[in-house]
Amino acid sequence: MASNDDMLFDDAADAVxxxxxxxxxxxxxxxxxxxxxxxxxxxxxxxxxxxxxxxxVPSEDDLTTARERIEELVDQVMQSAEESEYLHSPQDSDVGRA
Incomplete structure (x- = not known):
């Protein structure tokens, strides 16, 4: 992503x-x-x-099927979730307790 795209991405996420x-x-x-x-x-x-x-005519970089678009969307959601500070919660059932 170019710097302007990075800024737009951050602005859009912040707006949501x-x-x-x-x-x-x-x-x-x-x-x-x-x-x-x-x-x-x-x-x-x-x-x-x-x-x-x-x-x-779709370009080479286009996701040309609904399945490709859904797979890319799921990949992006997983990446966003994994990078989130809210991914893990103290109430998660798999949190270790000492």
Whole structure:
């Protein structure tokens, strides 16, 4: 990713977190899982839209099948989750206890 793309990536991720925090503050009784699921659904829809093959002839770098796009999306979600400071929680069932 180029430097401008890195900045855009960070800005977009920050904007989603800010939106989630704002919506949560506006509806303190709302289920945070429902809010988070809605944010993911919107992000997935936009990601799939943005990664459609170019028309009329896809370029070599395009993901030209729905299966390729889903696999790339899953890979990106896994990478993002693994890099998150929130991946592990003290309440996880596989956390060691001394």
């Amino acid at each position: 977190v800010d939106l989630g925090n704002r919506l949560s503050a506006e509806s303190p009784d709302a289920d945070p899982w429902a809010l988070a699921d809605g944010l993911i659904a919107g992000a997935v829809h936009f990601w799939l839209y943005a990664h459609q093959p170019e028309a009329p």
